[in-house]
Each structure stands twice: as structure tokens, then as C-alpha cells.
Amino acid sequence: MTGERRIRILIAKPGLDGHDRGAKVVARALRDAGMEVIYTGIRQTPEMIVEAALQEDVNAIGLSILSGAHMDLFPKIMAGLKEKGMDDVVVFAGGIFPADDLSALKEMGIQAVFRPGTTTQEIIDSIKANLS
Amino acid sequence: MKAVDGVRAGDIRALARLITMVENQAPEAGEALRLLHSYTGKAHTIGITGAPGVGKSTLVDQLAREFRHRSKTVGIIAVDPSSPFTKGAILGDRVRMQDLCQDRGVFIRSMASRGAWGGLAETTADVITALDAFGKDIILVETVGAGQDEVEVAKTAQTILVATIPGTGDDIQAMKAGILEIAHIYVVNKADKEGADLVAAELEHYVSPIVEDGWQVPVVKTVAIENRGIAALAESIENHRLYLETTGKMAGTMEEKARHQVLAIAQRELMGKLLKIGANNGQMDS
Numbered sequence: 142m143t144g145e146r147r148i149r150i151l152i153a154k155p156g157l158d159g160h161d162r163g164a165k166v167v168a169r170a171l172r173d174a175g176m177e178v179i180y181t182g183i184r185q186t187p188e189m190i191v192e193a194a195l196q197e198d199v200n201a202i203g204l205s206i207l208s209g210a211h212m213d214l215f216p217k218i219m220a221g222l223k224e225k226g227m228d229d230v231v232v233f234a235g236g237i238f239p240a241d242d243l244s245a246l247k248e249m250g251i252q253a254v255f256r257p258g259t260t261t262q263e264i265i266d267s268i269k270a271n272l273s
Numbered sequence: 274m275k276a277v278d279g280v281r282a283g284d285i286r287a288l289a290r291l292i293t294m295v296e297n298q299a300p301e302a303g304e305a306l307r308l309l310h311s312y313t314g315k316a317h318t319i320g321i322t323g324a325p326g327v328g329k330s331t332l333v334d335q336l337a338r339e340f341r342h343r344s345k346t347v348g349i350i351a352v353d354p355s356s357p358f359t360k361g362a363i364l365g366d367r368v369r370m371q372d373l374c375q376d377r378g379v380f381i382r383s384m385a386s387r388g389a390w391g392g393l394a395e396t397t398a399d400v401i402t403a404l405d406a407f408g409k410d411i412i413l414v415e416t417v418g419a420g421q422d423e424v425e426v427a428k429t430a431q432t433i434l435v436a437t438i439p440g441t442g443d444d445i446q447a448m449k450a451g452i453l454e455i456a457h458i459y460v461v462n463k464a465d466k467e468g469a470d471l472v473a474a475e476l477e478h479y480v481s482p483i484v485e486d487g488w489q490v491p492v493v494k495t496v497a498i499e500n501r502g503i504a505a506l507a508e509s510i511e512n513h514r515l516y517l518e519t520t521g522k523m524a525g526t527m528e529e530k531a532r533h534q535v536l537a538i539a540q541r542e543l544m545g546k547l548l549k550i551g552a553n554n555g556q557m558d559s
């Protein structure tokens with residue numbers, strides 16, 4: 142028991158769309174892969190996500206978004222994390238993203254982007270690779 | 274110790290990281306806790322237990338707001354179960370505490386039970402110590418809520434709320450005696466539903482002959498989602514604190530808790546050393 146480390150990961154849904162089925166599927170898959178998943182629910186502002194990540198001291202954050210507002214919301218989240226000294230937190234995103242945005246997302250510091258069709262196993266493998 | 278200095282300086286990131294260290298039972302955790310102990314003793318720790326879905330998180334959310342109105346700072350620990358197979362967990366209590374995130378006077382931490390029984394994680398008492406040393410006035414602890422005998426919280430918190438709801442057939446005959454006995458306050462939540470008066474009356478009937486050491490266990494009806502009955506509940510909690518203080522029991526419970534905790538930490542450290550020695554001699558699989 143002593144000195145055990147666990148992956149703690151925040152799954153959050155920024156923005157106004159109210160569908161969290163995908164986020165919940167991912168949350169369960171990550172739990173089944175042995176991670177501790179903090180689930181915060183829908184309609185999160187960037188400030189709420191940053192604050193939750195700070196308090197929960199997570200290693201990674203998964204952002205699920207379908208509304209198309211990622212180019213507006215993600216930079217705010219990344220800036221908030223930086224401001225709190227949490228640049229080392231691995232951030233990935235799942236949802237619908239136009240191919241044109243992918244390089245901008247990379248540039249922002251989003252480590253991996255999962256578009257529709259990605260398997261949960263691919264997500265798990267990617268997170269584990271990014272955290273090792 | 275740097276981690277401890279950060280916590281004492283009110284640095285939230287330092288607090289969050291120290292909690293992780295404590296939760297992982299890292300080698301430095303024992304030393305950090307010993308240092309933090311000298312700054313504790315100010316917080317009032319309130320445990321909230323009850324079956325799944327009775328509204329524990331919603332009650333915690335509303336109580337936190339109520340105490341903030343009363344100018345108290347609040348720490349929240351919400352425990353959820355770990356899977357015994359994968360060790361993973363989904364910690365979902367924050368969903369009911371969304372708006373508290375905006376308030377710098379509130380710190381919320383989700384904890385996985387990590388195999389411990391009794392409704393808490395093994396290190397929940399240590400996380401309480403960290404929040405107390407950080408300076409929180411009120412610490413709210415939500416137990417797993419597996420509907421089992423979650424009596425561990427009785428050793429860890431000073432005031433215990435046992436929450437129930439009407440209309441589940443989960444009346445007091447069916448409630449585990451252990452859970453009923455640890456309550457300082459009964460909460461009948463979802464009082465907007467039919468049968469709340471009946472459950473409340475049954476509980477009143479159960480407690481009325483029992484006045485233990487001058488504390489009469491009150492039964493408080495709430496509708497947590499509508500913030501009804503919450504002020505009365507906070508008042509009962511406050512009364513219990515006053516009762517503990519005037520009877521000198523507060524000091525007693527703290528001493529008891531500290532002893533409990535020091536022992537647990539020592540045990541863990543010893544265990545760690547033994548495992549290491551065993552591994553070095555090649556006598557034990559690591």
C-alpha cells in the first residue's frame with residue numbers, strides 16, 4: 142500500500158452542449174483501466190475546469206466538446222492552467238473538430254485529439270504514453 | 274518542510290499536492306503530518322453518511338453555501354468507492370457542487386476509497402488534518418454511501434449526520450443499527466416527497482428515549498435541491514458544536530482522533546519498512 146501512485150484524471154465538458162454520453166463512456170473506460178476519474182458534469186466554464194484541476198491535483202484533463210466552441214474555450218483553459226503553474230498537466234480533447242483546427246490545438250498544448258471513431262483503448266494507451 | 278510551508282501560507286496548489294502525497298502514503302507524508310498537527314484543532318469536522326442517492330452531495334453543497342454565508346471557510350472531502358478489481362474509480366460528487374468552484378473560500382477534494390472499508394479511505398483523517406492546518410473552519414466529509422455500516426466516519430468527524438429519505442422502504446427498521454447509533458443529527462432529505470413526515474416521526478420515536486450525555490438527537494427535514502431546511506440543519510450542527518465544547522467533549526474527541534491517527538501512520542511506516550527489509554533480503558516478493 143505504501144507509496145502507491147495512481148493516475149488521477151479530470152473529465153470535463155466545457156461549453157453549453159448538454160450531451161455527456163461520450164464523456165461518461167470515456168470516464169468508465171478510464172476507470173476500468175485503473176485510473177481515478179473525477180467527473181464534473183456538463184456546462185463547465187474554463188475557470189471551473191481549472192479550479193477543479195487545481196484542487197484535485199490531477200495528472201491529466203480530458204475535455205469533451207461537441208458544440209464547436211473549442212477555439213474559444215480551450216485557449217482560456219490552457220491559459221488558466223499556465224497561470225496556476227499547472228503546465229505539466231497533460232490535456233487531451235475528444236469530440237468534433239474540423240481538420241483545419243488540429244494544428245492550432247497542438248500548438249495550444251493539447252497533447253492528443255480524439256475524433257469520432259477513436260476506440261477507448263486508443264484513448265487509454267495515449268494517456269498512459271503521455272504520462273510515462 | 275516546503276510542502277508544509279506552502280500549506281501554511283495558504284497556497285492552494287501546495288495544499289492539493291500535499292493531499293496527493295498523503296493519499297499516496299508517500300515516504301514524506303508522515304513527517305508532513307507531524308508538522309501539520311501543531312496547526313490543527315480549529316476546524317469543526319462534520320461527517321455525512323447515508324445510502325446511495327439520498328442527497329449527500331446536494332446537502333454538502335447547500336451546507337457549504339450556508340456556512341459561507343456565516344463567514345466560515347469550508348473544506349469538502351467526498352469519498353467514492355474504488356473498484357476492487359481494477360482499483361479505478363469514478364469520483365462524481367463534484368457534479369452536485371458545481372457553483373462552489375467559483376468561491377475561493379471553498380476547497381473540494383474527491384477521494385477514492387482505495388480498498389478501505391467503512392465508508393472512508395484509509396487516509397481521509399490525514400486529509401482532514403491538512404485542511405484543518407490550512408485554516409478551514411468547517412470540514413464536510415461525504416462518505417461512500419454504499420449503504421453498509423459506514424461507522425468509520427464516527428472516529429474521524431466530530432458531528433455525524435445520517436441522511437435518509439422517504440419512500441424507499443428504507444425505514445428505520447431496515448436501517449442498519451450501527452448507522453443509526455453513530456448519528457448526532459438525523460436528516461430526512463427529499464422532504465418534498467410523500468412520506469417524509471412518517472419517516473421523521475419514526476426517527477423521532479426511535480431517538481426520543483435516548484438522551485445521551487445531554488445531547489438529544491434532532492431530526493431535521495430538508496429539501497436539499499430547493500435549499501429548504503438547510504439553515505435549520507446548520508443551526509443543529511452549530512448546537513452540536515456548542516454542546517461538544519461546553520461539555521469538554523470537543524477536546525476529548527480531538528485527542529482520541531489524534532491518537533488513532535498517529536497509530537495508523539506509525540503502523541503504515543513500520544509496514545513499509547518491514548516490506549523493504551523483506552525485499553532486500555529477498556525473503557518476500559515485492
Ligand SMILES: Nc1nc2c(ncn2[C@@H]2O[C@H](COP(=O)(O)OP(=O)(O)OP(=O)(O)O)[C@@H](O)[C@H]2O)c(=O)[nH]1
Pocket residue numbers: 324325326327328329330331332366369417418462463464465466495496497498499
Ligand atoms: N426530490 C428531491 N431530490 C433531491 C433532493 N436532494 C437531492 N435530490 C436529488 O437526488 C439525486 C441524488 O443526489 P446526490 O446529492 O447526488 O446524492 P448522494 O447521496 O450524494 O449520491 P451518491 O454519492 O451517489 O451516494 C440527485 O438527482 C438530486 O438532484 C431533494 O431534497 N428532493
Ligand SMILES: [Mg+2]
Pocket residue numbers: 329330331365366415
Ligand atoms: Mg454523492
